[in-house]
Amino acid sequence: MxxxxxxxxxxxxxxxxxxxxxxxxxxxxxxxxxxxxxxxxxxxxxxxxxxxxxxxxxxxxxxxxxxxxxxxxxxxxxxxPSTENAEHESDLLPNRANLKWRILMVASLLLVGLFVLWQISASKQQANLVVTTTTQNENPASQLPTVHEQSEIVAARPLTPSEIALSPGKKLFSVHGSNTIGAELMPALIQQWMYSRKLQQIQRQPVGESNEFLYTAKSGEQLQRIELKAHGSSTGFKALIHGEAEIAAASRPIKDKEHTALAELGDMRSQANEHVIAIDGLAMIVHPANPIRNIAIGQLKQIFNGEINNWSQLGQAAAPIQVYARDKNSGTFDIFKSLVLGKQGKLVQSARRFESNDKLSDEIARDRSGIGFVALPSVRHSRALALSDGGAAILPTRFTLATEDYPLTRRLFLYTADNASLEVRSLIDLALSEQGQQQVAKVGFVDLQPTAASLPVEANWPEAYRQLVDGSQRLSINFRFKRNTDLLDNKAERDIPRLVRYFSLPENSNKRIYLFGFTDNTGDSNYNLQLSRKRALSVANRLKQSGLPVILSEGFGDAIPIANNLNPRGRAKNRRVEIWVR
Known part of the structure; x- marks a missing residue:
């Protein structure tokens, strides 16, 4: 009980x-x-x-x-009271009434492996046991406890791949891909999903290979299972292509070649197939004793391609720089290469590579000459740097990540096929729900729920903009658009119902909305001004259709860039519509 x-x-x-x-x-x-x-x-x-x-x-x-x-x-x-199983067990214990023997029996059960546990369960028909697993690595995400409703038993031995293949019961789905998502967030979502469906006897057991887990549970008398394999974003798309997974977890957007390869399963860039579930940032980290506090994106590129190899080149005490980086399969490295090294950039050969964010961070915390990048929740005992990309240096905070103003912000995705099962669709719905977003925040990522912040008015902002935002609060949502279109992207489309919920709260019911559009600096300034106003008005009309109280929409062209206009991603970030309230 x-x-x-x-x-x-x-x-x-x-x-x-x-x-x-x-x-x-x-x-x-x-x-x-x-x-x-x-x-x-x-x-x-x-x-x-x-x-x-x-x-x-x-x-x-x-x-x-x-x-x-x-x-x-x-x-x-x-x-x-005695039970039928207890009578059977009397042959194993010299004196059933002896309290010491009972305690020894419980202690022994705590130490047996999952394989032995299943044998005992089969022979004695014991029920209502929930298994918490030990793990084979130091990743704290792998050691998430199960929130128990029943008794607790520790399973000691990982399953082998052959045992997984022979596992009984109905396979619900498999999730393959990003280690960033698979470390903590996906286990939390799977666990929450199982509880929401009132499944019983939930177990989680590591498979023989690191970062792989099998979840099993009972629905009535039927055993059901879910597989999780977290070896990098690219492995998730490959698993979708080969029919080995129903969900691909990715810490980067799908690439063109992957999009083409998966065309038979649907348009993986459509709202029905691409699901933004959280915001993350790549934190640039150093040893806590390193005196450097901020760094430019251009300097990072030179460090990681080997052009800068000594801290003295950055005005610090002379010491060789040791570069740390994620492995080539990770979406974390793909994003870093895209944002910092560039498409043709090469990582310095002396870089130390890691599959785990946490292990990389822990190594830098022991290396005064080290510098590396990790997902934001994995900063741990290292220290994050403020980054600049043609503007002021910005520290990774919840708000700067939520607005995606921080230079190395990224979105976390789940991808599914057109013919996704009801179970897969319900997991996606959970991840996007308020309950799922609570799990996102709990494991350290930035959830998608709107928040408001009062920001200082900067002297270099246009006068009209300064007057309009003075005394207002900015929301953590920026509306952005699909590539080469005026259509809202998938995240922005789902942000609209989130705003409806936000303004339905009593404390927000009297707030009014002000929308301000911006563009990149491509083209004529007057054209950009008109385009920014058009986009702000387009968003205003969408919000009004949902019953939201929009008071004003205005555009300011290519003023106030938040990213470098010299690269496509920077230009895309500058094409935005901000939402302010008062």
């Missing part, structure tokens, strides 16, 4: 483990902490924990809860 106290304890213990990892810099095991007072007591004596009073008090409170849960478990065992 569900135990609310143990559920709450599991959730608080997981938060404690995450904070303890950050404080101590060591790999703290959730399964060991979760049910072992001795392990927890040892951790509470760690110098870094002792210095953090808030963390220390949390640990002491958890230790007390753990003791209470143990006492309740023992009391329940003493009072539990």
């Amino acid at each position: 569900a135990n609310p106290q143990q559920d709450h304890h599991s959730e608080r213990m997981w938060r404690f483990v995450i904070q303890a990892r950050r404080a101590t810099g060591e790999k703290v095991s959730f399964p060991k902490m979760h049910r072992n007072p001795t392990e927890l007591k040892i951790l509470l004596k760690h110098p870094s924990v002792l210095k953090d009073q808030q963390l220390l008090q949390m640990g002491k409170s958890l230790l007390q809860e753990l003791s209470q849960i143990e006492q309740q478990t023992i009391a329940a065992a003493n009072n539990a």
Whole structure:
């Protein structure tokens, strides 16, 4: 049966483990902490924990809860009535009534592997067991705890590919692709989706290869399974092409050649097939002791192609620069190459390559001469730099990422076919819902829900623009357009119902909307001014059709660029319609 106290304890213990990892810099095991007072007591004596009073008090409170849960478990065992399974197990235990033997039995079950667990379940028909898995790497995303409604058992051994192939039950779908998405966000969404469908006996087990997992659960008497493989964005599109996956996770937009190869499955750039589920940023990171605070995109290109190879070339103390980069299969590297190195750019041969964002970040935190790039949630113990791209240097914050003003902002995508199953469609719907967006924020990415911020009025802004925005707040949504069209892109189309929900809230019901359009600097200034006004008016009409209170739309042409107009991506970012409220 569900135990609310143990559920709450599991959730608080997981938060404690995450904070303890950050404080101590060591790999703290959730399964060991979760049910072992001795392990927890040892951790509470760690110098870094002792210095953090808030963390220390949390640990002491958890230790007390753990003791209470143990006492309740023992009391329940003493009072539990005999069952048919218990009678069968009497042959295995010399003295069933002996409390010590009962405790030994529970401890033994906690240590057996998933394979042994399945054998026991099959022979004794035990039910209502939920499995939490151990993992084979240090990626904290791989150690996300299951939010339990039933008892908890630790599975020790990963499944082999042959065992996966022979796994019983109905395969619901497979998700292949981005390690950035597959590390934490996709596991959280899969888990939430399973709970929303009221599936029982949810299990997650690592497969023999790193970054691969099998999820199983029961719907009535039917066993169902989901496969997750996270080896880079390009592997997701390949899996879609070969029919090995129903969902491709990507930390970059689909490429032209991939779009062509997948044409039989539908238009992968249409709103029905391309789903923006979150915003992320590539954080440029250095060792915390490195004195550099900001850097230009052009300088980054020179560092990563080897033209700049010593920190003295950037005005710092002389020391060789060690470059760290993601592996070639990752969408993270594709985005970095596109935004920084350029299409023909080459990564310096001495670069150290990693499949994991977290491992890359941890290496830089130990290397004073290192510099690298990771997904924003993986900054960890390193330090992020402010970046400039022809304008002021911008730090990666939730707001600068949400507006996509930060130079190395990127969108996270899920791609599906026209004939996607009902299960796949419902997972996509969950990811885009408010509940799914809460999971996005929880794992450290930027969710798509609108927020408002008061910004300082800059002296170099056009006078009319300064007067209009003075005393207003800017929303975290920018409307952008499909390539070479005046049509809103897929994210912008879905932003409209999000705005409807935002203005339906009591605290926002009296706010009014002001829209301001901008263009790149291609072409005549007067033409750009008229084009920016046309786009702002087009957005205003769409919002009014949805019942939103638009007071004014205006355009300012190619004024206030937020990105470099010398490259296509920079020009695309400058073609925008901002939304302000007051």
